Amino acid sequence: MSIADVFAKAKAENRSVLIGCMPAGFPTVEDSIASMIAMHEAGCDVIEVELPYSDPVMDGPVIQKASDIALAAGVRTRDTLKIIEAVARTGAPVVLMTYWNPIEKYGVNAFARDLAAAGATGMITPDLIPDEAAEWIAASDEHRIDRTFLVSPSSTDERIAMTVAQCRGFVYATALMGVTGARTSVSSQAPELVDRVRHADPHMPVGVGLGVGNGAQAAEVAGFADGVIVGSALIRSVLEAPDRATGLSRLRTLSAELAEGVRNPRN
């Protein structure tokens, strides 16, 4: 299913899309595949695979730690592609979240080609802004990968319009000025940012991420956004579990709670 279809289906059901993030290869390649499949089975509509990177400036401590663990275990870019392939084969819609340097190093066009072949539908680029993305825009057009750029509360209306115009699939609205990581409450800046995106393009689905960690917060964000993006809280259930089985079971429980949340939007 394409990302556009996922959002259309959720909209028809009067709910938001749940996008769950997990670093590739954390804590091992096999375990990360199992985590992602469990997340999908338990209610994550879209699996966001994060490519582990040595210098993740948009990420808070949880994702940094998980990425470090994956890298220390020797995960490579080609492993991430294999993981995407394994997860996409189960029917889960997969998008990749990646910092730019690993893609530039792989070769931008070659990566778009291999990402499409692995079955991913889209790619989120946290440190690539449309201003620098000419090569990526051409490659993603050629290989039909959806492009998700970020907008932020600090973005001007002009930049929001420019950015949304370059997105396909959905746009990622960062709910607050900060890095990834669960917060105790949903940012008050998020609804206004979503409004501003809708003003620029009423049809572009908006996913909101940064700081969402439980069912109640998911329900709150579902009240104003098309998609709810959750990373650190899910990853923490694996990171802090005493063993793999407990980790997987906590991951399922939290995914189900979040899935329940996006089905009960609070307006």
Next chain:
Amino acid sequence: MSAPSLPDLAGHFGRYGGRFVPEALVRALDELDAAYRSAKTDPVFQAEFESLLVNYAGVPSLLYRAERLSAAVGAEILLKREDLNHTGAHKVRNVLGQALLAKRMGKPRVIAETGAGQHGVASATAAALLDLECVVYMGETDTERQALNVARMRMLGATVIPVTNGSRTLKDALNEALRDWVASVDSTHYLLGTAAGPHPFPEIVRDFVGGIGIEARAQCFELTGRLPDAVAACVGGGSNAIGIFHAFVPDESVELYGFEAGGDGVETGRHAASITGGSSGVLHGARTYVLQDDDGQTVESHSISAGLDYPGVGPEHAWLHDTGRATYEPVTDAEAMAAFHLLCRTEGIIPAIESAHALAGAARIAPRLRAELGRTPTIVVNLSGRGDKDVHTAGAYFGILDPVETIVPGEQE
């Protein structure tokens, strides 16, 4: 060849530079860019900056003809004495400029990253002088290696935050400073320590340290009646090098040499030579040369010199390298330490180990230039800093840190 108009409006030096940052930082970078453009043409700002440099930092630094060193290396060596500036390095120029800019933007707080602590100390100094709150991010490994500089920063009123992520060194401190900035842009200026990072930092830092080259060029004329044959500098992130190069870029007869930290030797993989031992990539907000593996993961750098121990380099150097206007070569730890020793013993100057890389490079190119020119070449070397901070490292390297033997009265010579 000269390109005073670079970078372009989006911060590109050819294919290098630009902005590879989260969208959240774009507005802050745009504001900084706008504030800098207006400051650049504001005579009041420029006069204030100039006055701080002259009356506080001790600028212009001397251009000193090092006669005994010259005799030892077979070239006329002119040392640009940035080591004599307040805080002991070229870095004071950048921090004073940026702290003034922070004031102008109404930001009461500055953050900085630091490796060995030199930029942290300089930032804390400028913040104390201009009454700004200062937070310095420093890799935990470095806070342990450089405890004295941590104490200096604290004495000056700064808060030092040890960074425990990743490799716990400079690159991780830079990541953490960027993370802080994403969350604090309204009140905070990121006082970046070298001519790297996203646009407009490479341009701003270059301009603030650009006085080094402007002064050296005029001083060289005064001393010798002509331009030098070559200018040499060490290259970490690239600020002291771009600072001395920039004024000479249009002078085609002047060769520009940047010396990177070769560590144990580029062939060993243990080095910090981003241009000569790395490849094109994106790190810390800009496209430039980077030490990276086949997957584009940053590789840890190695150098005896903490200030050069960084896996990236400013984008303008990447461009100067590709266009051939400047030449970059690695200098190993051993070569740098030999030059360190030579300067101590011939001139009575203890250089920063960073600067010793430039001295070693100058000694290496001297015979080459002499053969090319058929006469004694004149080389301006940027002595970017003094070596007080390095006494422990150098003392250990030369094995002279043993406890002083008790001298029995009467047995002295």
